[in-house]
Amino acid sequence: MRWEDLDQQPCSLARTLAVVGDRWTLLILRDCFLGVRRFDAFEQRLGVTRHVLTDRLKKLVSYGVLYKSPYQERPLREEYRLSEKGLELHPVILGLVGWGDKHMSDERGAPIIHIHKSCGQEMHATTHCSVCGKAITAKDIKVEVATSWQGHLDEFLPSKSR
Amino acid sequence: MRWEDLDQQPCSLARTLAVVGDRWTLLILRDCFLGVRRFDAFEQRLGVTRHVLTDRLKKLVSYGVLYKSPYQERPLREEYRLSEKGLELHPVILGLVGWGDKHMSDERGAPIIHIHKSCGQEMHATTHCSVCGKAITAKDIKVEVATSWQGHLDEFLPSKSR
């Protein structure tokens, strides 16, 4: 498999990485969730080269994660904003942040905290079953080929998980 | 910022990406969660070059996400297994898969389904507040600098989110 063919793989993880799996892309999205919208603001905050930044923003717009919105005319200036599709990446960001808070923090602990507006408390994200609502861990889940894909994915699942 | 300095940033997202943010790393971890453990199995399934695979596995072991476990002696052969720390990346995988299922699927739908062993149902992951247990979206969360970092992160949060 070549990296550029990722979005045609029969795997939702691979297809998502086709959108957000390049270097810097998830850091750009982190800044979007913090309210950053303009090219030069991303550039200064990330220290990424303009060439890479142009490429990543273009890709995110082409996949519909961000959209360009004019904030002045003459000369036309546009900023980058999260679409509904982009906002739905928030659980991914929270997952990565949560793991880093727990496993990569130094003695000062997590730099940023998340307040749940509705309960007012400092929280972190937990992952739950959409059906029964219970919290889950990796060992609570079994994986299967969807019926619509049976016969087309024979070699994808290694025998251990079948 | 240089990509190699990611693990020293005052940001848990950046620090997590120092571990899992390189090309192919999250696909390697996907396979680990499917039960793949051996060098040649990763190589065949991913089509990644041996050079890159060696580098990524070494990095994951050095960060304690995977550990090497001998499965035969003479000649010594070792396989790569998820540590407890690695298993805790499952919410990140589920988040990426869930987004791909929703936004990147073709007409056949999601290739892989997840069964919650305890309730027996086909589920997807939802994200909740660890304090009150309610399901959350991006707009339910407010971000603040942790007290232990105040004064050291003045420029990190753009004014919009403060």
Add this chain to the structure above:
DNA sequence: AAATATAGGTTCCTTTTTAGAACTTGTCAA
């Protein structure tokens, strides 16, 4: 009027990563 600033890029050249193939090492089986 001329020079400078600004936002959002593009161009050019160098360095780092990745791709692709061949080679290595220790052991076992034919």
Add this chain to the structure above:
DNA sequence: TTGACAAGTTCTAAAAAGGAACCTATATTT
């Protein structure tokens, strides 16, 4: 004795990223 196997390492070529300078349209300052 030859070949296979697992898990790499080494080599060269191609692609991506880093770094600096340049471009464009407009607005402001000198």
